[in-house]
Amino acid sequence: MSLIIIGLNHQTAPVSVREKLAFPAVALSQALLSLADSHAATEAMILSTCNRTELYCIGNAENIIQWLSEYHHVKSVDIMPYLYQLSDEEAVRHTFRVACGLDSMVLGEPQILGQLKAAVISAQNAGTLGRELNTLFQKTFAFAKEVRTESAVGENSVSMAAASVKMAAQIFPDISALNVLMVGAGEMIELVATYFAAENPRRLTVLNRTLARAEELCQKLGYHANADLLNRLPEILPQYDIVVSSTASPFPVIGKGLIERTLKQRRGMPLFLLDLAVPRDIEEEAGDLDDAYLYSIDDMADIVQTGKAARREAAAAAENMVEEKVAEFMAWQQSRKAVPLIRTLRQQADQTRQQSLNKALRRLRKGTPVEEVLNRLSHELTNALLHAPTRTLNKDSQQHPELTSAITHIYQLSTKKEHR
Numbered sequence: 001m002s003l004i005i006i007g008l009n010h011q012t013a014p015v016s017v018r019e020k021l022a023f024p025a026v027a028l029s030q031a032l033l034s035l036a037d038s039h040a041a042t043e044a045m046i047l048s049t050c051n052r053t054e055l056y057c058i059g060n061a062e063n064i065i066q067w068l069s070e071y072h073h074v075k076s077v078d079i080m081p082y083l084y085q086l087s088d089e090e091a092v093r094h095t096f097r098v099a100c101g102l103d104s105m106v107l108g109e110p111q112i113l114g115q116l117k118a119a120v121i122s123a124q125n126a127g128t129l130g131r132e133l134n135t136l137f138q139k140t141f142a143f144a145k146e147v148r149t150e151s152a153v154g155e156n157s158v159s160m161a162a163a164s165v166k167m168a169a170q171i172f173p174d175i176s177a178l179n180v181l182m183v184g185a186g187e188m189i190e191l192v193a194t195y196f197a198a199e200n201p202r203r204l205t206v207l208n209r210t211l212a213r214a215e216e217l218c219q220k221l222g223y224h225a226n227a228d229l230l231n232r233l234p235e236i237l238p239q240y241d242i243v244v245s246s247t248a249s250p251f252p253v254i255g256k257g258l259i260e261r262t263l264k265q266r267r268g269m270p271l272f273l274l275d276l277a278v279p280r281d282i283e284e285e286a287g288d289l290d291d292a293y294l295y296s297i298d299d300m301a302d303i304v305q306t307g308k309a310a311r312r313e314a315a316a317a318a319e320n321m322v323e324e325k326v327a328e329f330m331a332w333q334q335s336r337k338a339v340p341l342i343r344t345l346r347q348q349a350d351q352t353r354q355q356s357l358n359k360a361l362r363r364l365r366k367g368t369p370v371e372e373v374l375n376r377l378s379h380e381l382t383n384a385l386l387h388a389p390t391r392t393l394n395k396d397s398q399q400h401p402e403l404t405s406a407i408t409h410i411y412q413l414s415t416k417k418e419h420r
Contacts, residue, residue, distance in 0.1 A: 001058050002058070002087055002088055003091045003133075004055075004056075004057045004058070004060070004064060004086070005054055005055065005056055005086040005087075005091045005095070006055045006064050006065055006083060006085055007047075007052060007054030007055065007084055007086075008021065008052065008053060008054075008079075008082045008083050009054075009103070010051045010052065010297070012082050013082035014298060015296050017079070018051075018052075018053060019278045019280060020074055020279075021053045021068065021072050023048035024048075025048075025122075028048070028119075028122045028126075029122060029125065031046060032044055032122065032123060032128045033126055035055070035057075035067055035071075036126075036127075036128050039063075040057070040059050040063035040067045041063075041064060041128075042058050042130065043057060043058040043059070043129060043130035043133045044056070044128040045119055045122075045123035045128065045133055045137070046123070047115065047116060048119075049115050050188065050246070050278040051278075051297065052098075054098075055068065056091075056095070056133060057133075058130065058132050061085050061087070065085075089326060092136065092329055092330065093323075095137075096144075096325055096326060097322055098116065099112070099113055099116055099140045099143070100113075100143075100144050100148070100153065100322065102153070102315055105297075105300065106163060106300075107153070107311045107312075107315055108153040108311060108314065108315065109160060110148070111187075111191065116137075120134075120137045136329075139325075143325045146321070150321070152313075153311070153314040153315055153318045160188070160192075160276070160297075161191035161192045162195055163300050164195065164196075164244060164274055164300070165195045165196055165199060167274065167295060167300060168272050171272050175196065175201055176199060176200045176201060177201075177202055178201050178202060178241040178242055179201065179202055179204075179239055180196050180201040180203065180204045181236075181237070181240040181244070182204070182205065182217075182244050183233065183243065183246070183247060183253065183281065184207070184208060184245060184248075184281075185206055185213045185214050185216075186246060186247070186248065188246040189217070189244065190217055190220065192244050192246070192276070193206065193217065193225070194221060196242070196244075197222075197223040203226070203239075203240075204223060205225065205227075205236070205240070206218055206226070206227050207228050207229065207230045207232065208229070208230055209229070211229055214227035214229075230247075233253070233254070233258075234258055234261075237254075237262045241269070241272060242272045243271065243272065243274070244274045245273075245275050245276065245281040245282055246275075246276040247281055248277075249281060250279055251279070252279075252280060252281055252282060253281045253282075254281055254282040254283065255283045255286070256283045256286045256288075259273070259282075259289055259292055263290070263291050263292060266291070270291045271291060272293050273292060273293060274295050275295070275297070276297050277297075278297065280296060282294060284296075349385065352385060353381065356377055356380050356381045356384060357377070359377070359380065360374075360376070
């Protein structure tokens with residue numbers, strides 16, 4: 001089995017497909033255990049965000065895809081056009097690029113590294129992260145830190161949260177005069193709310209299923225934000241101009257009917273709706289209503305182009321670093337594969353040495369002159385160590401000419417005659 005990545009992202013699949021294959025955080029441990037029990041992989045980690053779902057495994061690609069389709073109750077033939085399969089060096093390169101934000105919708109965004117670390121912790125807790133994947137991710141995290149320190153890719157990035165504010169500003173130039181509603185209290189909402197709070201909106205409210213979590217987020221914002229329960233959404237929605245939603249609900253929490261009733265109460269005032277959830281929180285049909293400006297996470301591609309040239313230049317430098325680190329990792333991995341062979345070779349050589357030494361000691365005890373014992377010891381040791389490679393060369397070198405080159409290289413020999 002080899003390193004395999006099976007995945008899809010914002011570049012290969014629309015949100016309508018991505019939401020079908022997403023793994024909610026609460027179900028991640030169960031999914032990892034299910035994958036392990038299927039014997040499709042001996043090691044596994046699942047990264048599932050709004051922009052991507054990726055399975056990092058030591059296993060068999062075909063079996064992993066079959067498990068993925070069965071777990072989500074979709075036909076494999078329906079999802080295959082959207083999936084990418086990466087193995088070995090390509091998989092290492094992809095892992096490095098993802099961690100550095102080079103494969104993100106917003107180039108260089110830092111959020112993905114935290115999401116990757118959280119996914120690794122989930123796999124560790126589930127017991128599905130073995131030595132090979134653990135080594136890969138530890139080296140990945142160290143490299144991602146180095147890239148952000150030595151390149152400008154992080155400095156020139158536009159985060160998803162910042163892009164959300166810029167998108168809202170296209171419709172409402174003065175956000176300070178607006179009421180902003182956050183639906184959910186997870187990591188994405190926290191990031192977006194931080195950026196909106198910086199714009200000093202007239203009112204900022206966080207709705208969540210648990211009031212304590214909403215209140216905790218409001219305190220973190222350091223802004224006069226209000227916390228409320230999600231079930232009050234239909235009652236208070238007409239008061240807000242901007243709605244950003246990102247919950248872990250498997251079904252929409254805001255339907256077209258609710259938006260339609262809200263717009264009637266707003267009497268022609270537009271409503272900006274940003275759905276950052278996968279699966280989606282807001283019914284897609286709501287975007288067909290007049291005065292409702294609904295954007296999904298896929299609609300943000302255009303607004304994240306600010307600083308495009310600078311980000312591309314920084315990304316080019318980061319890509320060069322990726323290639324260097326991939327080469328280093330593959331060389332290290334190859335050297336690790338040789339460790340058992342080196343250990344066996346040294347053990348065999350030590351056995352040969354010990355046998356020759358024992359013979360020499362017996363001769364000394366019998367009174368054989370020291371000079372003669374040492375001479376015979378050196379000849380016997382040389383013959384014993386060279387017996388196997390010499391015999392192999394005599395027997396197999398014609399059928400396997402690469403043996404000659406290999407032994408020449410191993411023993412650092414020169415076949416050229418020396419000129420006096």
